[in-house]
Amino acid sequence: MPLDTATVRRIARLARIGITDDEAGRLQGELNGILGWVEQLSEIDVEGVQPLSGVGQAALRMREDKVTDGNKVDAVLSNAPERAGPFFAVPKVVE
């Protein structure tokens, strides 16, 4: 089912990417092209096939529960667009 522009806007909102009306129209065409192309997967029978989320050969490891790093406030904040003391600063969120 092809995407309409309202759906494109909803996806962009979910992804937190601002788009203009022009862009919504152009993206609608491009996204529908890609989604139409991946439709070819519907011809494959995957009944009983387990989904594969990754191909790592390593099992997840446990490690000792202890602090190995820290106290690097200035390094952590060194690329902050805006900071207030030892904090990241953002526009007011709560009235």
Added chain:
Amino acid sequence: MLTDLSLADILKGLEARSFSSVEVTDAFLGAIDALNPRINAFITVDGQGARAAAAEADRRRAAGEAGALLGVPVAIKDLFCTEGVRTTAASRILQHFVPPYESGVTARMKRDGAVFLGKTNLDEFAMGSSNLTSAFGPVENPWKRRGDDAVLVPGGSSGGSAAAVAAGLAPGATGTDTGGSIRQPAAFCGITGIKPTYGRCSRWGTIAFASSLDQAGPMARTVEDCAILLGSMAGFDLLDSTSADVPVPDYRAACGANPRGLRIGIPKEYHADGLPAEIEALWRQGIEWLRDAGCEIVDVSLPHTKYGLATYYIVAPAECSSNLARYDGVRFGERVPGEDLIELYERTRAAGFGEEVKRRILIGTYVLSAGYYDAYYLKAQKVRSLILRDFTEAFGRVDALLTPTAPSAAFAAGQKFDDPIKMYLNDVFTVPASMAGVPGISVPAGLDASGLPLGLQLLGPHFGEERLFSLGAALERAAGFTHRPALRAGIPAGAAA
């Protein structure tokens, strides 16, 4: 000329004190000064850092210290975080980002004494096959069609690394490969590149695109040079939960191993419709070369190959939409102010990301969204199981597979850019191995009728890199590919074509 030397010969010359690291580093920095303004292979050149590291390497060598890459200058794809050196992922959103830490791969190379010349250009966040999506401008492929000065793309996403190595601006470089981003540009630029097994190289500090697929690997002019670099880059890292705790073998020694008696599979599905006759012919030639080397040739089938790309273009965007959520204008990266937090996010990401990145984030967000997850993402994960099963069954019968690397030679900028899907088709031969996590090497094997390089790809089972180096070296010896591009160090730019 120092810039013509292979990485192995540079090491040999440094060991013999025929030249110093400072001298060889200066030679490459000079070549970069002369050619990079045109080729645009580097986003950031770190001449000062490189000279200091070279002087330190010379001091260490004089003191009797050794290191696998001691004093060897290399280029680093601008996707690896380098402490104190700007790292952009070729995106506007990271144009001023200076990492306070070092990636796992580059930390190992530094430990071994490598000298970093600078950071190479790429498709934005490694999403592309042409280098046309870089926010820092496209890279020019140093190769030219005979008698034609048209600008060709270097491939992507590791196009800056490939162009830098081909043009003699670095003897070797790091790349990353998510769906073909090392192998396809290596083929387009007439050099060698290997995507190792998933988990072979640490992903720590490599800017993430699709975490279940991303894998770092080396690019260089010879198979042996790639083996030297991978020996330094690979290895277990506690900081990457998918890093493989598997010993790193002597890859360089593997280049000299005789491939006689190995069984080589030829997957029939790779005879794709519309594959140029020249590429089919080169593939047949490659089969003959391996037969002559004593290999047994076996026809095999990978029936889900044709679904690799469509599966990839669900899985990779899904993972990218999640990974790139971190670029929110709050903790690092560019920020565009807004009235409230949501507006700040939306403006920051609208201005910071390019068209292809936005497209992939939106596709990924859609296929993961409520009501569509099962139809798209879960389905793609199931097909991915079938693709892995194809490879597992094939590697039960054969030791390696031989295929073309890409369905075309380098194309002109703009030639494929109008239609995203057309661009995606570049990776048709490289994506299936990425989906399965198996290693693949591209070796330059010949020129097409217009004089552009073409590559052949060898695929192996998980952790079969040694076999790929042995077979790759055999192909390299048989092909005797010594062609160099029109634009390269020591050749006046005006002399091209």
